[in-house]
Amino acid sequence: MPLIEAQNIVKIYPNGVLANDRVDLSVEQGEIHALVGENGAGKSTLMKVLYGLETPTSGTIFLRGEHVHIPNPQVAIDLGIGMVHQNFMLVDSFSIAENIALGMESTAAGGLTLDRQKAIHDTEALSEQYGLVVEPTARVDTVPVGMRQRVEILKALYRGAEILILDEPTAVLTPRETQDLFRAIRNLVTEGKTVIFITHKLREVMEISDRVTVMRDARHVGTVVTVDTNQAELARMMVGREVFMVVDKPPVERGAPVLEAHDLTYVNETGRMLLHNATFKVYESEILGIAGVEGNGQTELIEVLTGLREATGGEAFVDGAPVLGAGPRKVRESRVAHIPEDRLTNGVALLASINDNLIVDRYYRPPFTRTGLLNPQSIRSNGGSLIDRFNILAPSGELPVSSLSGGNMQRVVLARELSSSPRLLIAAQPTRGVDIGAIEYIHQQLVDKRTDGLAILLVSADLQEVMKLSDRIMVMYNGEIVAIFHNTPDLTEERLGLYMLGAERQPAEEMEQYQ
Ligand SMILES: Nc1ncnc2c1ncn2[C@@H]1O[C@H](COP(=O)(O)OP(=O)(O)OP(=O)(O)O)[C@@H](O)[C@H]1O
Ligand SMILES: [Mg+2]
Numbered sequence: 001m002p003l004i005e006a007q008n009i010v011k012i013y014p015n016g017v018l019a020n021d022r023v024d025l026s027v028e029q030g031e032i033h034a035l036v037g038e039n040g041a042g043k044s045t046l047m048k049v050l051y052g053l054e055t056p057t058s059g060t061i062f063l064r065g066e067h068v069h070i071p072n073p074q075v076a077i078d079l080g081i082g083m084v085h086q087n088f089m090l091v092d093s094f095s096i097a098e099n100i101a102l103g104m105e106s107t108a109a110g111g112l113t114l115d116r117q118k119a120i121h122d123t124e125a126l127s128e129q130y131g132l133v134v135e136p137t138a139r140v141d142t143v144p145v146g147m148r149q150r151v152e153i154l155k156a157l158y159r160g161a162e163i164l165i166l167d168e169p170t171a172v173l174t175p176r177e178t179q180d181l182f183r184a185i186r187n188l189v190t191e192g193k194t195v196i197f198i199t200h201k202l203r204e205v206m207e208i209s210d211r212v213t214v215m216r217d218a219r220h221v222g223t224v225v226t227v228d229t230n231q232a233e234l235a236r237m238m239v240g241r242e243v244f245m246v247v248d249k250p251p252v253e254r255g256a257p258v259l260e261a262h263d264l265t266y267v268n269e270t271g272r273m274l275l276h277n278a279t280f281k282v283y284e285s286e287i288l289g290i291a292g293v294e295g296n297g298q299t300e301l302i303e304v305l306t307g308l309r310e311a312t313g314g315e316a317f318v319d320g321a322p323v324l325g326a327g328p329r330k331v332r333e334s335r336v337a338h339i340p341e342d343r344l345t346n347g348v349a350l351l352a353s354i355n356d357n358l359i360v361d362r363y364y365r366p367p368f369t370r371t372g373l374l375n376p377q378s379i380r381s382n383g384g385s386l387i388d389r390f391n392i393l394a395p396s397g398e399l400p401v402s403s404l405s406g407g408n409m410q411r412v413v414l415a416r417e418l419s420s421s422p423r424l425l426i427a428a429q430p431t432r433g434v435d436i437g438a439i440e441y442i443h444q445q446l447v448d449k450r451t452d453g454l455a456i457l458l459v460s461a462d463l464q465e466v467m468k469l470s471d472r473i474m475v476m477y478n479g480e481i482v483a484i485f486h487n488t489p490d491l492t493e494e495r496l497g498l499y500m501l502g503a504e505r506q507p508a509e510e511m512e513q514y515q
Helices: 043-052 072-078 095-101 107-109 117-128 145-158 175-188 202-208 229-238 298-305 328-333 376-389 406-418 437-449 463-469 493-500 508-513
Strands: 004-012 018-027 030-038 058-063 066-068 081-086 162-166 195-200 211-216 219-225 257-267 275-281 285-291 313-318 336-339 424-428 455-457 472-475 480-486
Touching: 004 043, 004 406, 018 043, 018 058, 030 043, 030 202, 030 229, 043 058, 043 081, 043 162, 043 195, 058 493, 072 081, 081 145, 095 117, 095 145, 117 145, 117 175, 145 162, 145 175, 175 195, 175 202, 202 229, 211 229, 219 229, 229 437, 257 298, 257 455, 275 285, 275 298, 275 480, 285 437, 285 463, 285 493, 298 424, 328 336, 376 406, 376 437, 406 424, 406 437, 424 437, 437 455, 437 463, 455 463, 463 493, 472 493, 480 493, 480 508
Parallel strands: 018 219, 030 195, 030 211, 081 162, 162 195, 285 455, 285 472, 336 424, 424 455
Antiparallel strands: 004 018, 004 058, 058 066, 211 219, 257 275, 257 313, 472 480
16 A cells, blocks of 8 residues: 555646646655656656645545545645745744754643753664764754755654655755765655655656656646666656757857956855856856866856855956956946846745846846836837747746746846846856756857857856856866866866866966966
8 A cells, every 4th residue: 555645636726827736646655756847847746745835726645545635734744744945934043953843842841932952862873773864952043954954854853754755856966965865765764764755856856756756738748666777767748859969069169258356255254265267267158167066166266257155255357347346236337147046036926926126136227117107018029039938837927936836937147138238248057957958049049158158157066067168167176276277078077076076186387377
């Protein structure tokens, strides 16, 4: 008997979108069940139905063979179902232990005061049991995203989750954190838990899951045993066509330098040097990729360049004009576009419409504003054409971004930034959270724009992505640029790895040659 089974689930949202169309899902006790499908296929919706966050229009759910109603998350929790969302839902100003114990103590103790000592103790015990390392007393908003995620998982376990739903947990993780998470997931299963796991990375599906369910266009396409399938077959089931994932990248002569950075340095509040004398250029018609284990200065470099952080030292010029220290708007006005790493907090205004989100960086310019007045018609037509080109799944551009699926929210940011006719594009993790069809499209867009003259600075935790797209590759280690190479076939992952881990460092004269 399956542990949990959903039959014939139909979900029609109030705006008329059919998100689940007679979907079946059956998950066995103790398995790791992957759920895959394109952006907007209905994966999160199905999980929200199991967790009681959305009421299905029709359909039935069985838990251990018994018919259950799950009208809200409290009922789901009581039934042993826990969920970690695509967008986290922690209370930022509380400590980790408080977040984990929050909402559990008041009923037991009959009051609202939280026993802090007990919360810390329970958190430590749980953290130990599952190998999910957290700092119980740290405030949630001060810890890295990987730890926040572990907090969410612990919180669900603390509430007695037997079935744990993880909605795209690895989209925000570095490769190393992903491996840690996988280890924890395996521990959970050893302890008798069951895991449902959503991802767009088929490599991960192959690595971690026992079975895979594929959804497409709100429907269940099939469920297969992982060892009996492969990435190509899964891709075909997801997209309904062959996916090649190759980019057509013609050779092109690079032009003049667009970005010139000299000795960029950033020292944080506690005196740690996170970026040290970074000197490099990005030229017209080239993609300069940054390779490096995350946390080696890449984020600081980008935030300094885009005006989100103030550099401690150094200079940067775009087309010869200085850009440091003047704030994000000034940087944009120098025709620098930025695809931020954390698009759902820094990239979109969730309650504003899709159309408005597509022009937030340029609403004050023609054609969107003329003689001081916004021009709704041009805002609408701009929205319509970008929704089309970037395949954003939305019934109308007038709807709020919050009604989009996670991957479609990402596309809104990508569409806006790629359409702003920039001179320099700073792209951080550009394909995070989007499906394989969209990855193919975004890769080709980046390469085409580079061929047409755009200068692109690319940061990605995915080394294969960096190697596939870049013309030159710059390696960062411990806040420093330790090597720059032309992306020639002899530059292998292994060779880059030596520099990324700090085992090798290019001599200064040699680096000079590749500037
Ligand atoms: N609150 C909502 N109101 C209206 N429509 C919604 C809402 N949430 C999701 N949808 C729509 O339902 C469909 C399925 O969305 P869902 O979030 O389930 O997709 P998903 O498979 O999780 O995609 P992704 O991989 O992008 O996260 C999409 O067309 C989406 O726009
Ligand atoms: Mg989703």
